[in-house]
Amino acid sequence: MKNVAILGGGITGLTCACQLAQSGHAVTVYEKTFQTGGLAGSLVQGDFVFDYGPHEFCTENPMLVALLEDLLGDDLLERHKHAAQFFNGRFIDYPLSPVHVMQQLRPGLTARIVSEVVLQRFKSLVWTSSDHSFEKWVASRFGATLYQTYFRPFTQKVWGIDPDHLDPRTASQRIAFNSIFDYVIKTCSYFFLHRNDFSSIHSPLKDKYYYSRGGIGTLTRRLAERCRELGVEFRCGHQVERLEVEEGQVKALHFTNGERVADFDYAVNTMPLSLLLASLGHPVADLPIKFRSMVFVFLEIPRPQMSPYSWIYYPDPDIIFQRSTDFAHLDAGMCPPGKTGVCLEISCFPEEEVWSWRDEQILARVRRDLEQVGVLPESVPCKGHVVRKQFIYPIQVIGYLEIVEELLKPVRGIRNLVTTGRQGLYKYCNMNECMEMALEVADQIEAEVDDFAYQLESNWRGAGLEQERALPTAKKAR
Template identity: 85%
Template sequence: MSRIAVLGGGITGLTCACQLAQAGHEVIIYEKAAHTGGLAGSLVRGEFIFDFGPHEFCTENPTLMALLEDLLGDDLLVREKHAAQFFNGRFIDYPLSPLHVIQQLRPALVAKILSEVVLERFKSLVWSSSDHSFERWVASRFGPTLYETYFKPFTQKVWGIDPDHLDPRTASHRIAFNSIFDYVIKTFSYFFFHRNDFSSIHSPLKDKFYYSRRGIGTLTQSLAARCLELGVEFRCGYQVDRIDQQEGQAKALHFTNGETVRDFDYAVSTIPLSLLLGSLGHPVRELPIKFRSMVFVFLELPRAQMTPYSWIYYPDPEVIFQRSTDFALLDAGMCPAGQTGICLEISCFPEDEVWSWRDEQVLARVRRDLEQVGALPESVPCKGHVVRKQFIYPIQVTGYLEIVQELLKPVQQISNLVTTGRQGLYKYCNMNECMEMAIDVADQIEAEVGQFSYDLNSNWRGAGLEQERVIRAEGTG
């Protein structure tokens, strides 16, 4: 039996703690916040329960599915997806069906886009192209016009950098189809033959997803409750600040509240990789990795719904938020009868103006934009809440996988320290992958591998880079 300190109590930390405690280890979770859950927690305000954006759970992994069923029982829900896009001044179903695109765009523009797609396809057949950037990956499959009018503005809004500086593996990983032809064929076979040919489990074209009753926080609360049953201890309000190491071993964890912990055999970190490296003595400002932050706005709306859609994307740069979510449409139990809770996500950096606006300013701007897009008149009274979170999207700049592989080296030199999860591995991934990573780390500790291995697989689908790159960085142990 080992004594294990888990740093961070998000879904990764909770899953890992649960697995380790089940195997008989003594586990303590150290969490900076006053409660566990992290990004997969819920915010409760009076009778309203809000998630931090829509959290659809998707998996095809039977182990994970069994765990989910076991944890949630009757609270496991299957939901239908009703998403939309605010496009050309109207709400239209998302993903865009070819018919909608044709209805929305001028015929001349449709003809231009189609001719570009055919030309790009022809070029790729004749010359072997290289997908060296996000822009090239998208433009060579969907044409420059569709890239400039649709993909570029939305990508820039979400990530906060010129898409030309994003790694093409981000596009390959997140866009569920490889070209317009691929999209048409896969959509057809999905809807008519129920065949899932999408490489991405989180494809926007899938119409169903798992959710937990009363919000995704129910899932992380169930995990925390299971941890408690298994004897895991919780230390909330513990922000790790410094880690002492000696002869390739982590020896002491120092927290900002003045506490120091020395009695552990392993430390599993799920805190942002930059913070972990900072705690090991690397100047955080000099690190070549950066997270995108987010201002979340939550509204208590005295109406059964804002629109008929569970969530809506807003690529228009004039609209301050990138997505809105309507929680009563995910589970009516998240709001008082006849009312709904709304979440608006504003992607930003802490140095951007919006981050330091007063809450009333943020609320006023959101209400103005909601009225302008025709979703909600400003005259409807709503109570609002604003929450800022710094670590949201690990920004996948060109070559980020190799950068992360390099940054992991000092961690690998410490044989009893392992980093994992979305923040810990700087991996733009979903809850299911976080849980899989957590289970993998618990298995490695249980098996006393001596060397932790990291799978930074990017599911690359493109040309000019190594195919299906799997980087396994071995620890020194």
């Protein structure tokens, strides 16, 4: 039996803790805040439950589905995706339907986009474009108009940097089709041949996703409960400050409250990679990696829905938020009858003005923009809440995989330390992949590995797909 210290109580830390405890190890989770769940937690405000943005659980991994069923039982919901893009003053269904796009866009704009896409297609037959950045990757496949009017403003808004500085691998991972032609072919084969060739990580043409009744926080709460049943100890309000390393091993954890803990064999890090490196003595300011932050605005709306869509993307730079989510569509039980809760996401850096605006200022601006796009008149009285969070998006600058590989060197040199999860590996991935990585780390600890293997590129299916695995069940508690 090993003693394992887990740093961070988000979905990655909780899954790893659960799996290790299931195998009989003694596990303690150290979490900075007084709540577990991290980004996959929910905010409860009176009768309303909000998530930090929409959290659709997409997986084809039977082992993960079984785990969700086991944890959630009747509270595991299957939902149909009904999202939209607010583009050029119109709401366009997303995933895109070519017919709906044609109906919604001005004929002149549609003609320009189509002709450019055709031109790019012919160009690609005679010469291969240099895909050295996100901008080049997208523009050479979708043409200048679509890039300038949609991809560029949206990407700039979300990531906060010029798309020319973003790695092209971000585009190829996030955009499920290579061109409009590719899209039409894949859509036809999806509908007529029942094949799913949308193998990309984040946006396969799936109209279904899993969700947990009462918000995504129900899933992480159940995971934490399962951990407790299995004997995992939680030390919330414990912010890791420094790792004491001696002879290639973490000897002790130091916390901001002055505590020192040394009773562990392995330490599993799930806090942001930059914080881990800082705790090992690397000044954060010097690091070539940076996370995007976010201001979340939550509104209690006295209407059954704000729009017919579960969530809407807003590429327009004049609209302050990038996405709105209407929780009544995800689970009506998250709001009182006849009302809906809405989350607006404003991506930013803490140095940007909006981060330090007063809450009332942010709420007023959001209400103005919601009226402008035509989904909620300013006259409708709504209670609002504002939450600021750092470490939201790991910014995938050109060459980020190689940069992270380099940054991991000092971590690799420490035999009983492993870093994992979206934050711990600076990996732009979803909950399913976080859970898969966490299970893999638990397996490596079980096998007493002291040279951990890292998979830095996102992997839609993730680890363990083919493996039969014993699920962490309460019955086997130590």
